[in-house]
Amino acid sequence: MSKYDSHLKCSFCGKSQEQVRKLIAGPGVYICDECLELCNEILDEELFDSKRTGPQPPTPRAANSTQKQSSGAKRVSVAQLPKPREIKNYLDAHVIGQEEGKKVLSVAVYNHYKRLTFVEAKKSGKSSQDEVELQKSNILLIGPTGCGKTLLAQTLAELLDVPFAVAD
Structure with missing residues (x-):
């Protein structure tokens, strides 16, 4: 030892x-x-x-736009998702600077939830676009200490009402 x-x-x-x-x-x-x-x-x-x-993907928080399903889980349609502009405006209200990061994250989060609802519709047979495949994407936030990476992620988690954990 x-x-x-x-x-x-x-x-x-x-x-x-x-x-x-x-x-x-x-x-x-x-x-x-x-x-x-x-x-x-x-x-x-x-x-x-x-x-x-059954597995339930997380859904973003949207005022008066959630629908209860038989399992009790909240579902949001693509039309009810906050648009990338709305997500960026929310981030603008809570995070100073990082304009490019907020813009990229807003679009990525919107596309992620759009993909989840598309996959859900495809599984339930409600989608007529069986041959279309939406690609999954990942995001890597890189920057010096204190530039706002964690704050951006925490703020997004707050907006979307999803859990957030930090492990260094």
Whole structure:
């Protein structure tokens, strides 16, 4: 055991190696047996719920525009999605600067939800465009500390009413 091993702690709860039964190492992160058990419980609950009601993609928050389905999940049609301009205006009200980033994120979020509703319609047989495939895209926010990457993501999560987690 090296002199650095005694300073290891869980990246999630912050407990030291001495305070837990087991500390599992990953690339640059550690997770204790207690946090791992909590994660397993969350996953089991999610899997149980999705087996019961079917997988439900998150839907953005839109005032008076949600429709309740038989499973109780909220669904938003493409027409009810906030447009990229509306998303950018919301970001403008909460984030200073990063104009290009706000514009790109607004369009990407809109396209993401448009893709989700298209896939949902295709699965339910309501889509007449079976031969059309909408490509999935990813976003990587890169920049120096303090430039607003996390704030942009948090603000989008708030607008869309989806969970947000940060892991460094």
